[in-house]
Amino acid sequence: MEPTAHPPVDVFPILKYVPERWARWKFLVREVRALQRRLYFGLIEGCERRVATQEPNGSFMEDVVAHLDDLGIDREAATYLCGIMMEAGTETTATFILHFLLMMVNHPEVQMKAQREVDNVVGEDRAPILEDFESLPYVQAVVSEVFRMRPPLHLCLPHYTTADEVVENYLIPKDTTILVNIWGMNHDPEVFDDPERFNPDRFMESKFGTKAGADDAGRDKELEFGYGRRFCVGVHLAMASIKMNIVNLLWAFDFSHARDPVTKVPIAADINSFVQGTTLAPKPFVCDIQPRSAARTRIIERNFMNARPVYEQFEQELSPEDAAFVRSFVGNS
Numbered sequence: 001m002e003p004t005a006h007p008p009v010d011v012f013p014i015l016k017y018v019p020e021r022w023a024r025w026k027f028l029v030r031e032v033r034a035l036q037r038r039l040y041f042g043l044i045e046g047c048e049r050r051v052a053t054q055e056p057n058g059s060f061m062e063d064v065v066a067h068l069d070d071l072g073i074d075r076e077a078a079t080y081l082c083g084i085m086m087e088a089g090t091e092t093t094a095t096f097i098l099h100f101l102l103m104m105v106n107h108p109e110v111q112m113k114a115q116r117e118v119d120n121v122v123g124e125d126r127a128p129i130l131e132d133f134e135s136l137p138y139v140q141a142v143v144s145e146v147f148r149m150r151p152p153l154h155l156c157l158p159h160y161t162t163a164d165e166v167v168e169n170y171l172i173p174k175d176t177t178i179l180v181n182i183w184g185m186n187h188d189p190e191v192f193d194d195p196e197r198f199n200p201d202r203f204m205e206s207k208f209g210t211k212a213g214a215d216d217a218g219r220d221k222e223l224e225f226g227y228g229r230r231f232c233v234g235v236h237l238a239m240a241s242i243k244m245n246i247v248n249l250l251w252a253f254d255f256s257h258a259r260d261p262v263t264k265v266p267i268a269a270d271i272n273s274f275v276q277g278t279t280l281a282p283k284p285f286v287c288d289i290q291p292r293s294a295a296r297t298r299i300i301e302r303n304f305m306n307a308r309p310v311y312e313q314f315e316q317e318l319s320p321e322d323a324a325f326v327r328s329f330v331g332n333s
Contacts, residue, residue: 013177040083044075046317047082057313060085089238092152095281097245099150100142103198104255105269105287110200111255114139115292118250124295127303128247130240136247141203143246144221147186148209149198150271151224154183154280159230182224183280190214198271252296258286305330 009015020026047065056062061082064071068078104111117138122128133139158177165172172178187195193202193211202209208219222239225232232238249255257266273283291297308330315326 036083040079043082043086044079050316055316057316059314088232089234089241091279091281093238093241093245095152095279096146096150096242097249098282099152099271100146100246100249101255101287102269102271102282102285103142103146103149105257106271107198108256110142110198111250114142114200114250118247122247122251124293125299127299128244128251130244133243133247137204138200139247139250141200141209143242144203144209145198145200147224148192149186150280150282151182151186152279152281153224154181155278156180156182156224156226157230159228180223180227185223252292252300254290254292256288256290258288 015023044061044065047059047061050056051062051066061078064073064078064081068075073081114136117136118128118132121132121135156179158179161172161174161176161178164174186192189195191210191214193199202211206212206216208216208221210216210219220227222235225235225238257269259266267286269285269287271282273285275281275283291300315323318326
């Protein structure tokens with residue numbers, strides 16, 4: 001979701017009247033669209049080829065391609081269904097995990113407290129499962145605090161009114177573009193104590209992490225996923241992915257500052273440095289990630305091998321480099 005992924009005209013419709021010689025984004029948007037279509041249609045062509053040769057890998061999109069008429073959709077719609085399913089949750093989930101890692105590196109006391117809770121529930125003899133998350137209130141608070149401090153979409157996505165609306169005596173006219181300032185709501189000092197401080201304990205003290213006496217009316221823990229009828233339909237899948245990732249990362253690894261190879265001085269990992277774009281992603285950073293024990297390393301490797309039959313069917317079209325990597329890893333395990 002870099003700057004051209006969502007052109008500024010989506011937010012400020014009047015910009016469509018700016019001549020292209022003064023609006024370089026119009027050129028960039030066309031260029032990005034061409035690249036996007038090349039990617040999406042390349043993926044759908046792979047599905048069509050496997051369906052035609054009767055060599056399917058069992059993917060969902062192969063089933064869609066084989067039943068376009070029954071589903072009442074054309075090839076264009078199927079192609080964008082494929083693209084949206086691939087892109088919709090990948091960058092936002094990855095962005096959340098990067099912010100989580102940044103917070104763990106910069107707040108080792110929080111990391112250790114969360115790891116102790118995971119160890120008490122899961123132990124060292126098995127990897128975590130999704131059901132464990134409900135028994136980890138402090139880890140839940142960590143996830144909520146990362147969402148509060150660094151919502152992946154700090155303005156949500158634009159909405160548009162189809163009729164006049166009155167909210168608390170304030171008129172929102174028809175045909176108005178509405179942006180929800182998630183960042184501002186999550187950093188309001190009238191609602192949160194010391195909002196710039198990473199403090200998961202606030203969510204142990206109140207449902208929404210708000211300070212005593214704050215107005216919680218209308219507040220929702222999943223506000224980052226949108227609101228109204230256009231609420232993110234993938235919220236449950238996204239949250240399941242986040243829960244599994246966070247608990248497994250805490251169970252398996254220690255995260256700390258990387259050190260300069262010469263001076264051994266810790267290298268800063270800046271929590272306030274962001275990539276320009278719709279998604280509030282951190283700029284690339286370095287950190288040190290180490291397995292917490294040899295026993296956990298063996299469990300990770302064993303689980304990887306046990307999962308191979310699930311993923312082998314999707315390895316038909318790996319690049320030679322990726323195929324060689326998979327073979328080398330399997331050969332060493």
